[in-house]
Amino acid sequence: MSLIAAEKVDVRYGSALVLHGVSMAIRKGEIVTIVGPNGSGKSTLLRVLIGAIRPQGGRVLRQSGLKIGYVPQKLHIDPTLPMTVRRFLDLPGRVTNVAAEAALAQAGVPGVARQQMAGLSGGQFQRVLLARAILSEPDVLMLDEPTQGLDQPGSASFYRQIEEVRRTTGCAVLMVSHELHVVMSASDRVICLNGHVCCEGTPEVVSAAPAYLELFGTGTGGALALYRHDHDHHDHPDHHHHHHDAAE
Amino acid sequence: MDDFLFRAGLAAVGTALAAGLLGCFVVWRRMAYFGDATAHAAILGVALSLGFSVSVFAGVLGVALLMALVIHALSDRGFGMDTILGVLAHGALAVGLVAVALTHGARANLESYLFGDVLTVTQGDLAVIWGGGALVAGVLWWHWQALLTATLSPDLACAAGIDPRREQLVLTLLLATVVAVSIKVVGALLITALLIIPAAAARSLARTPEGMALVAMGIGGLSALGGLWMAVLLDTPVGPSIVCVAVGAFAVLTVAGQLRKMRG
Numbered sequence: 001m002s003l004i005a006a007e008k009v010d011v012r013y014g015s016a017l018v019l020h021g022v023s024m025a026i027r028k029g030e031i032v033t034i035v036g037p038n039g040s041g042k043s044t045l046l047r048v049l050i051g052a053i054r055p056q057g058g059r060v061l062r063q064s065g066l067k068i069g070y071v072p073q074k075l076h077i078d079p080t081l082p083m084t085v086r087r088f089l090d091l092p093g094r095v096t097n098v099a100a101e102a103a104l105a106q107a108g109v110p111g112v113a114r115q116q117m118a119g120l121s122g123g124q125f126q127r128v129l130l131a132r133a134i135l136s137e138p139d140v141l142m143l144d145e146p147t148q149g150l151d152q153p154g155s156a157s158f159y160r161q162i163e164e165v166r167r168t169t170g171c172a173v174l175m176v177s178h179e180l181h182v183v184m185s186a187s188d189r190v191i192c193l194n195g196h197v198c199c200e201g202t203p204e205v206v207s208a209a210p211a212y213l214e215l216f217g218t219g220t221g222g223a224l225a226l227y228r229h230d231h232d233h234h235d236h237p238d239h240h241h242h243h244h245d246a247a248e
Numbered sequence: 249m250d251d252f253l254f255r256a257g258l259a260a261v262g263t264a265l266a267a268g269l270l271g272c273f274v275v276w277r278r279m280a281y282f283g284d285a286t287a288h289a290a291i292l293g294v295a296l297s298l299g300f301s302v303s304v305f306a307g308v309l310g311v312a313l314l315m316a317l318v319i320h321a322l323s324d325r326g327f328g329m330d331t332i333l334g335v336l337a338h339g340a341l342a343v344g345l346v347a348v349a350l351t352h353g354a355r356a357n358l359e360s361y362l363f364g365d366v367l368t369v370t371q372g373d374l375a376v377i378w379g380g381g382a383l384v385a386g387v388l389w390w391h392w393q394a395l396l397t398a399t400l401s402p403d404l405a406c407a408a409g410i411d412p413r414r415e416q417l418v419l420t421l422l423l424a425t426v427v428a429v430s431i432k433v434v435g436a437l438l439i440t441a442l443l444i445i446p447a448a449a450a451r452s453l454a455r456t457p458e459g460m461a462l463v464a465m466g467i468g469g470l471s472a473l474g475g476l477w478m479a480v481l482l483d484t485p486v487g488p489s490i491v492c493v494a495v496g497a498f499a500v501l502t503v504a505g506q507l508r509k510m511r512g
Contacts, residue, residue, distance in 0.1 A: 047403060047406075050403060050406050050407040051406045051407070051409075052402065052403045052406040052407075068407045068408075069407075070403065070404060070407030070408075072401060072403050072404065075400065075401055075404070076401075077400060078276050078277075078278070080275045080276055080447075080448070080451055081276045081399070081400075081457060081460075082451065082454045082455050082456055082457065082459065082460050083400075083456065083457065084455055084456055087456045087457065087458075088400075090393075091393065091396055091397045091400065091404070092393055092394065092397040092404075092405070092408040092410060093393070093408075094393075116455070136408070142407070
């Protein structure tokens, strides 16, 4: 039984068909990453899943009582709206000080509760968004390009934080990203999207799939292979070497 | 103190408290033009209520609600909202002024509907003003968390199971209510001022949304009393005097806030 699933979803903006026949599902506790080029409908699919966009065709199935923790790509807080981190964590539901401080610590930004949201750095801001999302004890955490605007060490440490959250809370994670090599290595499953689902599977399977290589070229596949090469054991030497060669 | 002055004070303070509270959302959501369009529609409401001999409050509420709902419906269609609101705001004012000119007996009182006439409020007006204000405060209290979440980000609201369109509609209806209760006090042209200026003045003093709402209500209430006092002292119109005091508060607090920030 999946937590949330899209079935043959179609979304149109005016005459442009952004998503067509997209089916996908997230199961309990897994980390799924959606990759795809710009304009491939990644964010749209996420917004369909949270209920912000009603698809013209198909449907979204949710487990009843499903709680979603959503981390948007960007959150613009109007400068006229004063908002401390602590107050922000109280949205949409009030939480205790103990829970708020624990969530901030878990997201890697302990002790910022009294600061204004507007005064945070980009990395701190994203982590506060993550803290707010995990406070509702979600069944699934959804993140839309969560590391945009962070440098590489910053985003790598952000992804480690997310894996840590998954490990301690057991929630499923759905991420949208274009940082293929970093993100894919952290995923159980990758969905390659370009208006429709091009291919789907473990990072190894997707990065070797012809549809994926056609979209991203062999260079990025090589980057993934290199990353795996550096950080994993050499359990499939042939497979890796294939991509290693392709990258060069 | 004179009875009519006491009533005027109560009316002005009641209006200013409700407008100051709701005004925070108007500022946060950048709905100033929206407020203008709804308020200007009130003039048409005045003409219609005089033409059909119904109470001014009912006529203004009806037309303001209608205008608010039209804007709400349009705001989802991806038109250039800024332009649409400009057309509606000024169109409503012009049509209202023409309608007033054509309505027998309304023309003589035009100024009181444009700028308010708080010195003539009756006991019945007071009941409408404080009743309407209490309704606005109650609904805001009830929807506060959902409204704030939707104001920050419609997507965050959706993910939490809050319908941002419904929250927007709630605000729209409250705005029409505030317009209807304010017209007697500050008039159609200055209602937006009463919504926006106390909230803007409160910004530099506040650290949280709730803090800003309370300070805005305080500034609104004090501006109402100060404006009334100034009007009696200098024999100036009450509505504009209230707005003048609020603008003064805005200027002082904003400059003080900037100085404090510079000093670190």
